[in-house]
Amino acid sequence: MKTIEETYRERLLMLSKQYGGQTGLSKRIDKSPAQISQWVNGSADSKTGKARSMKSDTAREIEGALGLPRGWFDQPVKTADTTPQEGFIQFTLLDVKAAAGNGFDNSDFPESVQLVEVSEKWARNNIGNNLKSISIITASGDSMHPTFHNGDWLFVDQTINFYEGDGIYVFASAIGLKVKRLQRALNGDLWVVSDNKAYTIDVIPKSELDTIKICGKVVATLRLERI
Template sequence: MKDIDEIRRENLRLIEQERGGPAEAARIVNMSAAQFANLRDGAKDSKTGKPRGMRKETARRIEEAAKKPEGWLDQEHQASTVPPSPAPSVSENEVVIVQYEVGGGMDTRGKLLLEAEPPGIIKSWKVDREWLQLNVRSYTSLANLCIVTGFGPSMKGMFNPGDPLLMDRGVNRVDHEGVYFFRVGDEGYIKILQRVPEFNGPGFVLRVISKNKDDFPPYDISPKNPHLHIIGKILTVWKSEQY
C-alpha cells in the first residue's frame, strides 16, 4: 500500500504533465525548479537516507497555487495516457492556439466519453497579438490557451455542436461561476458551474447548469468528489449560424 508521501509525489508528476514540463509546473506552484524536483523525486534525508516527506501545509499551499481542490494531493488519480496538448506557438506578431487533446478518463479509444461526438474538430487558430489583447483579456498564461470543439445539445443557445471554444486549461478549480470543461470519472462535460451554499452546512456544492434547461435540468455535485476533475475554463465561445 502506498504511503501518503508516495501518493503526493505521483500527483506532483501529474501536475508536471498537465503543465507541459517541470519548469512550468514549478512556476505555477511558486517554487524554484530545484525545490519542485526535490519534492517530486523525494530527496533523501542526509541522516536517515530515506526520502523526505512533504509537510501538510506545503501540500495545501501547492494545491491552492495549482488550483486543485483541498486534499487533491493526498488522493490517487488516474494518469492520462494521452500526451498533453502542445502549448501555443508564438512568434513576434502571431500566436497559434492549438486543439486540446481530450484525455483523462479513458474508454477503449483513449478519449473521454463525451455527451456527443463533435461533428469534426478545429485543429488550430492563428491570431495576431492585437486580436488576443482585444478579445481575450484574462487568462492564466499564454501556454494554457487551447481550443475545444463544442459537443452535444445541452448548451444550445450558447454554442452549437462543432463551434470553437477558447479554453484556459490553467483553471482547475471553480472559484467563480462560469462555463467549464470537466470530467466525472470517464464522462466529459461542458457546462455552467455555479457555487451554491450547502443547505445544512457551511460549505458549498457545484450546481451543474445546461443552457438547454428544458431537456437537461440542473443537478448538484460536491467539489470534493474524487472523480471530479476541472480540465479548464471556457473563456470565449463562437456561436455558428447557418445561412
C-alpha cells in the same frame, strides 16, 4: 524573436507528428505522454504557477535517443505552418471534445492536432493578455445552446483547474469530459447547469466534489457558420 521555450515546444510538435502522436513519441524517448503534453501546452506548474518547459539537459537527452544532431532542439523552426502571420497569434487545438450533454470519453492526455491562428487583436479583446495558458477544444452536443453550439471552438484557460466562482468549466467525471456552467450552492453543493433550458440541473453533493476534476475554464468561443 522566439524564446527557447517556444522553440522547444515547436520541435516537440514536429516530433509528435513524426512518431504518430505523443504516445508514440513517449515510447521512443522514455518520457510519459503526460510529461510531453505538459511541455507542448506549457501547462502551469502547480507550485510556481509558471508554464512548464523542457530543460536543455532533457533536450540533449532526447536528441541522443532519436539520433538527432546535438543542438537540434535549439534551432528555431522557420516553416510557415509554425510562424504566425503578422498581427496573428497561434493556439494549440487539442484532440478533445467536451460534451455539452452526456460525457465524452477522451484520452487522459490529449494530443495536439494543429496550430490555429486568430487575430491577436481579437484574442486580446476577447481572452485577455494571459494567452500562453489557452488551448482550444471542440464542443459536442446541444445542452449549452445558445451560449455555444455543437462544433464550436472553446478557448480554455488550463491554469484555472479549480472552482473560482460561477462560470463555464471543462471537467472530467466518471462518465467522461463535460463542459457546463458550474455554480456553488449555499450548502457547498455544486450545481451543474445547462444553458439550454430543456436540460435539468445536476447536483454534485459537497461530499462528492472529489469525484470530478476541473481541467480548465472556458473564456471565449469561436463559431464558424456556413453561409
